[in-house]
Ligand SMILES: [Zn+2]
């Protein structure tokens with residue numbers, strides 16, 4: 001059984017310090033088992049200025065088992081899968097401790113953005129690029145931040161989702177929106193023609 | 194390519210494995226290595242291989258003749274990193290021994306004691322009980338017993354409790370199995386030696402150009 005009273009306390013605690021930490025926790029549906037975390041990209045990194053959303057699932061054994069966390073915002077980082085958003089971070093695996101909280105775990109994820117560990121990669125392609133061509137890595141990471149993690153791009157994501165829900169393939173919806181400068185109706189027209 | 198393993202690197206790796214007695218982990222396996230150079234000069238004209246990037250990543254192939262299984266590990270950043278991953282204890286600390294848990298002293302919470310049990314985040318209540326670990330960190334008896342039964346280390350400072358030798362060993366073996374499944378992007382291929390054909394099972398989004406049979 002999930003210790004819901006603990007999760008509830010954590011939500012309250014985290015909410016008190018949003019100003020200070022920038023870390024947000026929101027309930028996804030009507031259960032405390034699914035949450036959305038969001039962290040600001042650390043200053044001085046290619047992630048600066050972005051807001052990164054993380055899907056959180058609380059397992060039955062919480063807090064004796066780590067929460068499951070996965071980026072829903074696309075991010076270019078050696079320890080985060082550019083495909084799935086899976087995170088390679090020891091405290092979310094075998095180094096979990098019940099003294100950690102969702103907030104401290106999210107802070108660790110934020111710290112991971114600042115200090116990648118390419119020798120223990122989640123995404124081998126990104127890690128290779130980081131090691132062999134650092135400048136290109138920074139450029140790509142920054143571009144992904146601009147494209148996927150900025151407030152303006154969040155709007156685009158919502159529109160893509162809406163069009164995808166109408167039955168259009170996501171990639172097509174995205175390129176249609178791109179082509180018309182983000183106007184939803186024009187994109188729809190384009191997709192239907 | 195710096196990470197391209199050559200013969201001397203491999204033999205050094207084997208030497209280290211012998212020294213660390215990690216070799217048992219590898220005995221059923223035959224090592225194979227494949228990389229971009231050999232592939233490009235080879236039969237690489239099929240359209241699936243137009244993706245330069247995926248063709249340029251190294252592959253490490255492990256073959257287990259007993260189970261007739263083969264695992265292709267794609268894009269492992271280097272042989273070195275892979276082996277480090279194999280060798281490292283990744284399952285967290287095994288459970289504390291029952292005796293060591295039972296031996297933790299119990300205290301009554303006094304009026305005015307401040308703080309909380311960091312496991313359940315409940316504040317101390319006067320008259321309640323706490324258990325104290327050797328590192329002096331205190332928790333509710335139920336909370337800490339449950340945790341130490343899973344991992345034998347202090348939630349706050351990771352002080353290591355004595356573990357049960359037997360269960361420790363068993364868990365190590367299980368973890369080895371688990372680790373093997375988790376590393377890199379793996380493509381599991383079952384094949385049979387008597388030519389019954391083979392199935393190709395793609396465990397995740399690793400590039401599918403591994404099967405060059407058509
Ligand atoms: Zn407690």
Ligand SMILES: [Zn+2]
Pocket residue numbers: 326328329330347348349350351352
């Ligand atoms: Zn301690």
